[in-house]
Amino acid sequence: MLTEALLLGFLTFLLFLVRRRPPGLPPGIWGLPVVGWLPSTSVCLSDQVMKLRKVYGDIIMWRTGSITNVFLCKYDTIKSALQRLELSDRPAFFTYSVFSEGGAIGLIFCNGLQWQRNRRFTLRQLRNLGMGKTELEGAVQEEARQLVQDFKKHTGKDQPLPLSIGVAVLNIIWTMVAGTRHDMDDPKAHDFIRLIHTTNEHQQGPVYLLNIFPWLITLAPKFLKKILGYYALKNDLKSIQELMREFIKQHKATLDPSHPRDLVDNYLIELQQQSKDSPQDGNLSVEDSKV
Structure with a gap:
């Protein structure tokens, strides 16, 4: 009985960690454990983001799977962000890294x-x-x-x-x-x-x-x-x-x-x-x- 209780407590703690939203993120969708909130395949992604904009404002967080995405929906904000070196890196996506054989090289895939x-x-x-x-x-x-x-x-x-x-x-x-x-x-x-x-x-x-x-x-x-x-x-x-x-x-x-x-x-x-x-x-x- 004690073993089952400890296991249940451990699983509950893991679920809490997975579901816990890190501090400092803008408002938006955190979604379910592991999968987050996957976008619809029947609606254009930009239309989905514009719908979220009406609820959460011009800076939106949207977690999909293991990736926490941040969408900027205002021209001045986008322009300011693109001028900052710390925001110029490419995402660590497989479809990017496979081009450069896992490294950050070339003009497109380096940071x-x-x-x-x-x-x-x-x-x-x-x-x-x-x-x-x-x-x-x-x-x-x-x-x-x-x-x-x-x-x-x-x-x-x-x-x-x-x-x-x-x-x-x-x-x-x-x-x-x-x-x-x-x-x-x-x-x-x-x-x-x-x-x-x-x-x-x-x-x-x-x-x-x-x-x-x-x-x-x-x-x-x-x-x-x-x-x-x-x-x-x-x-x-x-x-x-x-x-x-x-x-x-x-x-x-x-x-x-x-x-x-x-x-x-x-x-x-x-x-x-x-x-x-x-x-x-x-x-x-x-x-x-x-x-």
Whole structure:
């Protein structure tokens, strides 16, 4: 009898800890133990947040699974928050960390000072390559002309938008990043666009549950991970990383430090200079250049 009473008391204490709301949080929904309060799949998330705004105000807390979310619903508050370095970090989501193989690297997935340095370097190089300048207009107009010519091949019948629209966008970015462009009907470019679309679909599918229940990554059996799309997403990202490694390998083989062609060249040159000046304290890495 004493054992059962102690066990009941211990379970009650655990339930209290799970349900207890930490101090200092804004008003909002705490929800049930473990699961929190999951959003409806039949109503747009922004509409659900706007409904909560009427009850809780412009700063709302909403716990989903293991994640405590805070929504900002006022322009001045959002602007002030985005200017603060301590609020600039990315969420520790599986669908983010899997891109960078668990690390905080690259321009998109790093945080803090590393993000500031990578962002500053990348923006400086992209501006030097024409981003935000009138000289890029010629490239945009040429891609638009090529796109119109490709669209003429698809007239006369109902069909989805051709992949060439993605190739046109890719070419504008890829000319600055990797110094190359693709024809509108290039099979390799089409395969890459399909891979990006598939990856986005997998990211927004059931695998999102691993973001709000991260303990499932460790505890879930293989068949459940397969159902959630864990392995499919990892395979997609492996394919993307292999393509990036090949681009970097090609750039290394043809690199001329006195005549950089694109962002990847400038990145590799900066890495070489960094290794000479301060090999132990460098901010950039080859892994950064992949993401």
